[in-house]
Amino acid sequence: MVVVRPNSSSKRNGRGILGFASGINAKSYIILGLTMVLFSFSCCYIYIYNLHINSHHFTTSDEAAGNWRRGSSLFHRLEGMSNGFSWKVIDWQHPFSADEESRFTCTWTHFQSFLSRESAPMCVHDDDAVSNSIKGNKRWSDCDILPVLWNNGSAESYVYVEIGANIGSCLMEMLLSTNASIIAFEPHPMNLYNIKKTVSLLGESYQDRLTLFPLGLGNASATSTIYSATGNMGNSGKVISDHPGQVFDQKNQFTVHVERLDSILAASKMKIGLMKMDAQGFECRIVEGMGDVAEIIDVMKFEYAYPWLHSHGCFDLVSLLMKNFDIYTGFHDGVFSGLTNDIEVSANTNTVFDLFASKRNS
Ligand SMILES: *[C@@H]1O[C@H](CO)[C@@H](O)[C@H](O)[C@H]1NC(C)=O
Ligand SMILES: *[C@@H]1O[C@H](CO)[C@@H](O)[C@H](O)[C@H]1NC(C)=O
Ligand SMILES: *[C@@H]1O[C@H](CO)[C@@H](O)[C@H](O)[C@H]1NC(C)=O
Numbered sequence: 001m002v003v004v005r006p007n008s009s010s011k012r013n014g015r016g017i018l019g020f021a022s023g024i025n026a027k028s029y030i031i032l033g034l035t036m037v038l039f040s041f042s043c044c045y046i047y048i049y050n051l052h053i054n055s056h057h058f059t060t061s062d063e064a065a066g067n068w069r070r071g072s073s074l075f076h077r078l079e080g081m082s083n084g085f086s087w088k089v090i091d092w093q094h095p096f097s098a099d100e101e102s103r104f105t106c107t108w109t110h111f112q113s114f115l116s117r118e119s120a121p122m123c124v125h126d127d128d129a130v131s132n133s134i135k136g137n138k139r140w141s142d143c144d145i146l147p148v149l150w151n152n153g154s155a156e157s158y159v160y161v162e163i164g165a166n167i168g169s170c171l172m173e174m175l176l177s178t179n180a181s182i183i184a185f186e187p188h189p190m191n192l193y194n195i196k197k198t199v200s201l202l203g204e205s206y207q208d209r210l211t212l213f214p215l216g217l218g219n220a221s222a223t224s225t226i227y228s229a230t231g232n233m234g235n236s237g238k239v240i241s242d243h244p245g246q247v248f249d250q251k252n253q254f255t256v257h258v259e260r261l262d263s264i265l266a267a268s269k270m271k272i273g274l275m276k277m278d279a280q281g282f283e284c285r286i287v288e289g290m291g292d293v294a295e296i297i298d299v300m301k302f303e304y305a306y307p308w309l310h311s312h313g314c315f316d317l318v319s320l321l322m323k324n325f326d327i328y329t330g331f332h333d334g335v336f337s338g339l340t341n342d343i344e345v346s347a348n349t350n351t352v353f354d355l356f357a358s359k360r361n362s
Helices: 008-012 026-041 073-081 098-103 129-137 145-153 169-177 189-201 283-288 291-296 306-311 317-321
Strands: 107-112 119-124 159-163 181-185 210-213 222-228 239-241 253-259 272-277 297-305 325-332 335-339 352-359
Touching: 107 129, 107 169, 119 129, 119 169, 119 189, 129 169, 145 169, 145 272, 145 297, 145 325, 159 169, 169 181, 169 189, 189 210, 189 253, 283 317, 291 297, 297 306, 297 317, 317 325
Parallel strands: 159 181, 159 272, 181 210, 272 297
Antiparallel strands: 107 119, 222 239, 222 253, 297 352, 325 335, 325 352
């Protein structure tokens, strides 16, 4: 089904560039996006190829079976991946820095899975679309279809990958209603804080299933600085890029890291049963950075959000994905429907489509 939302701004309000979320206004996204692009044009390429996980590393049975969980050799390899970088995979035994604990807070509410009806405490922002939905409805309904897609398609050992995890609504849905091993990416420290608070309260068996990268994804390795006016995303509604002459408090300054997906995951002997990508217009860069990882994805759920994509110079997302996937507008009763190849031609500034990319069997 094609979902056309004439007023896309209310929906977009809950999301963010690269999965930055929550109450950040459109102009800020654009400024931040431009900063990201400038950064990727210029200075900050930190390719350290010998740290990349490449094919000959995949040797043990754990890895062949797609076992990414804590204690598995692949988990350690992913963890080791952050050695030498200024970011680290989240360690669930020590998820918080003292700095984070002093800077951030979140508000507890209850999340309830759409599919399994399991519920758990979840820490959300004071005031943004996703958080308010969870406070009111106990979930963010965009996530409902994910476990359905997962259960329909994938073998037990495949991985679920989420790009732009926001405050973790879909992670919670997948954690509480499936047994999927999960790899998630979220760059914004204030969203990460919420995810970490929430997952810290879940049992170890859940934590072991989630490898969380404090990263945005793009077409190059980059670092950027963002500022928040108050240190409280929900209240501030402002994230502004770094250009000279800013008057923001050091305290509310964050460093955000961006890497290519193919510098983190290798296509060899691994399969991604399901991916969700929600990056507020940055999708073309992310797909470019997937390299051959795109070939091991069975199904992807993503959005074609015209205003956001176009504001980031992303005019050919569907065409890029059509190299590896058939693109559909709907999924019902285990069947994709609405095969499409001309979304980009017919879309206008008011359209936001939920789309599915299904690996093309060639
Ligand atoms: C998850 O795995 C457990 C143990 O193997 C099993 O009992 C349970 O039914 C599984 N849950 C789902 C949703 O597949
Ligand atoms: C990343 O994308 C930007 C914007 O399209 C482009 O200018 C830049 O050359 C790309 N970088 C790489 C390494 O592909
Ligand atoms: C999804 O479920 C439908 C209906 O049960 C089935 O025909 C289809 O093969 C399934 N798809 C996958 C990828 O398993």
